Amino acid sequence: MLSSPCMMACSRTCSRILGLSLGTSALFAAGANAVLLFPNWDVTYLLRGLIGKHAMLGSGLWGGGLMVLTAATLISMTGWRYSCFSKSAPCRNMLIALLSSGLALLGALVCFITSGVALKDGPFCMFDISSFNQTQAWKYGYPFKDLHSKNYLYDHSLWNSVCLEPSKAVVWHVAFFSALLCMSLLQLLLVLIHLINSFLSLFCSFCEK
Template sequence: MPPAQSSSEGWTLLTPRGITPRTEMCVGKCSRIVGPCLLALGTLSMAASVLLLFPGGASKYLLEGHISRHALAVPGVWGGGIPVLLAATHITALGWRCAGCSNCGTRWNAFISTVLSKLAFLGAAACFVLSGVGLTNGPLCFYNASEHSLGHGALWGYPFPDAAGQVPDARAKTYLYDRHTWSICLEPEGIVAWNVVLFSILLLVSVAEMVLSFLQILNGCLGCLCGLCEGK
């Protein structure tokens, strides 16, 4: 194949590898956009997951063991946090190094970016599933079980699945779509809203992480073919 040629109007022919400089520029720019976005989302995911351990900002419930099992799993840390931040750090560093074409556009770096993006995608997917389960089951709280004819008085537990008889449709209708039932939880104060807001944030963040990670997987695969540098 003949070498690339240029004119006053810019590049007109393909490079020796069959890839236009515009494609390589697109790959590098995509990395510089996706990387910082994933950094922000990974940080937000970790913050939301950690806050679930401290209802209302109090630490005593964590020390007493009165935190829901889904919050204790901290999916926003090991799922939507650490893998995403590792991928985001590499992608961001790679993207900005490519701005000056400082020997960064190797296929090996693009391959590493693709692998880390796949791990980030899997971590975000796990966070999405666990956050959805945590949101559906509701929080662990101190509630009056006698109101549901259980005859146990006030106790710590998961009132919303019990109140709905373990029927998913009824549970969703009673819990998520009927805010009047939230007052059944006596302690921690405002735990239901705390649980709903933070798990909802984790759901939205994990979806955004999966989308961006998937885009970077495609971008990394393209980088394996044509490199990442812009100034060739």
């Protein structure tokens, strides 16, 4: 059976790895959300206010990005025992762990829910409403939500036939919101591991004393 000091060292190593992993996932989430603001790398849609509400909400920037990155920094500082964390008492370390976990959990959860809703509603694009009624007109909106189309995620024939502008709007939307969904799911898993690791560290600290 491992001694308590050895377990404590393993716990700190785990915190360093978790901090680095969460920080990396936060940067990827922020990057994915930023790209969603520039469909087909075109800035004019953002300048004209033709970006979907899910991307404009920016949950990948401030939720899965900034909030998780802040939590990751706290976790890493605890693992490396940096500055004021070097002589922190077990209970104080546990408080920091709960604070960082709560922050990361909230950010990742908001990002996860927003990404799921975005994938359900579909992209914001210009479409021809004459496909659904007798009036010849084009407008910007959510064709896969407002007009109660078939589930576009399973019917790939709709991907290039419904949205007229931006080009490949569906592919862009699905690709980056799926990435955000996966990143936030990974973050939730890492937060759970961090909580388990923190409780084990607290238990070992008391055993050592």
